[in-house]
Amino acid sequence: MSTIPDITHGADDIVVPFQVEEIDLRGRVIRLGRSVSTMIDRHGYPAPVARVLAEATALTLLLGSGLKFDGRLILQTQTNGPVRMVVVDVATPDRVRALARFDAEAVDAAIAAGHAEPAALLGDGQLVMTIDQGGDMQRYQGIVSLDGQGLEKAADQYFRQSEQIDTRVRLAAAEEFVAGDEGLTRAWRAGGVLVQHLPKASTGHRDLDPGDAPDGTAIPEPDEAWAEARALTDTIGDDELVDRNLSPERLLFRLFHERGVRVFDAQDVREHCTCSRDRINGIIRSFSGDERRDMVEDGAITVTCEYCSTSYRFAPGEFDLAE
Incomplete structure (x- = not known):
C-alpha cells in the first residue's frame, strides 16, 4: 500500500x-x-x-x-x-x-x-x-x-x-x-x-521508481x-x-x-493581478491626444482594472492632450 x-x-x-x-x-x-x-x-x-x-x-x-x-x-x-x-x-x-x-x-x-x-x-x-x-x-x-x-x-x-x-x-x-x-x-x-x-x-521509459503496490499486483x-x-x-x-x-x-x-x-x-x-499604475499610464499614452481628452471625466482620467477592480486616477496634466 x-x-x-x-x-x-x-x-x-x-x-x-x-x-x-x-x-x-x-x-x-x-x-x-x-x-x-x-x-x-x-x-x-x-x-x-x-x-x-x-x-x-x-x-x-x-x-x-x-x-x-x-x-x-x-x-x-x-x-x-x-x-x-x-x-x-x-x-x-x-x-x-x-x-x-x-x-x-x-x-x-x-x-x-x-x-x-x-x-x-x-x-x-x-x-x-x-x-x-x-x-x-x-x-x-x-x-x-x-x-x-x-x-x-x-x-x-x-x-x-x-x-x-x-x-x-x-x-x-x-x-x-x-x-x-x-x-x-x-x-x-x-x-x-x-x-x-x-x-x-x-x-519508452519510466523516470520514477514504481509505486509501492503489493507484490504480485x-x-x-x-x-x-x-x-x-x-x-x-x-x-x-x-x-x-x-x-x-x-x-x-x-x-x-x-x-x-x-x-x-x-x-x-x-x-x-x-x-495576483498584473495591472499597475505604470502599465495603465503606458496604455493611456498609446492613445492620441483627442482620445485622451475624451477620457477626461470630472477633471481626471480614471481607469478601472476589469480583473481586480483597482481604479487608477490620473490628472490630465500628466499627458499631452494636444498630440
Whole structure:
C-alpha cells in the first residue's frame, strides 16, 4: 500500500502532482480557497456565476501548472449563455487572475427555471486556450466547442484533439460559511483533478521508481489500465474535491492505494493581478491626444482594472492632450 507523506502545505491554494506507475497514470489535484474567494468577492458575482468562474479557474491552473516554461495560459469562453464570457489568466508557475461577464436577467431566469448548472449557464460557443511563451515565441491556440457540454468534457476533448492523450478532468466549486471574529461569513472553494494515461510504449521509459503496490499486483493492459483509472476518477464526489478536511494526498490515497500512488511536492498558487499604475499610464499614452481628452471625466482620467477592480486616477496634466 502507498505511504501518505507528512503534509507540510496548507490544504488550500495548492496543486499536487502525482503518478501511478502501475497503470501508467500521471495527474494533478488542485484545491483553491482564499485565492478564488477573493476574486469572486471583489466582483460580487451571483452564486451560479461564481461557481462557473471558480471551476474555470481550477481548470486553468490544472493545465497551467503542467507547463515547463515561464509564460501565460489564458482560458476564455465565448458563448451565447447567460454567462457570456469567462477569462482566466495564469502566469506560470503560480499567479492567477480571472473575470466573468454575464447577463444578470438571463442568470436570474436560469435560476428560476432550475437551469443554473455551469454547463447550462455557459451554453453554446467556444472555449479557447492560448499558450504564450513570451518573447519571440509563437503563440499556440486551441479551440474547443462547448455546445452545452461544460468545462470538464471540453477539457477532455481539448486533450484528445490537441495532444491525443487520454485525459479525464473533474471539477467542483462550492460556497461555504466560515466562522470568524465577526460571525459567519461566506467563502468560496474550488477543486479539481486531472488524470492522463501515458502508456510505456509512448514514452519508452519510466523516470520514477514504481509505486509501492503489493507484490504480485497484476499490471493491466493499456486499454484496461485507462478504463480503471477513468472509473476510479469518476467515483470522486464533488464534496471530496472541495472538502477542506480532506487533503489532496489523502484523496489520492483513497483512489489509488491499491496500485501505489506517488505524490510529489505541492505547488502554491495565488491570486495576483498584473495591472499597475505604470502599465495603465503606458496604455493611456498609446492613445492620441483627442482620445485622451475624451477620457477626461470630472477633471481626471480614471481607469478601472476589469480583473481586480483597482481604479487608477490620473490628472490630465500628466499627458499631452494636444498630440
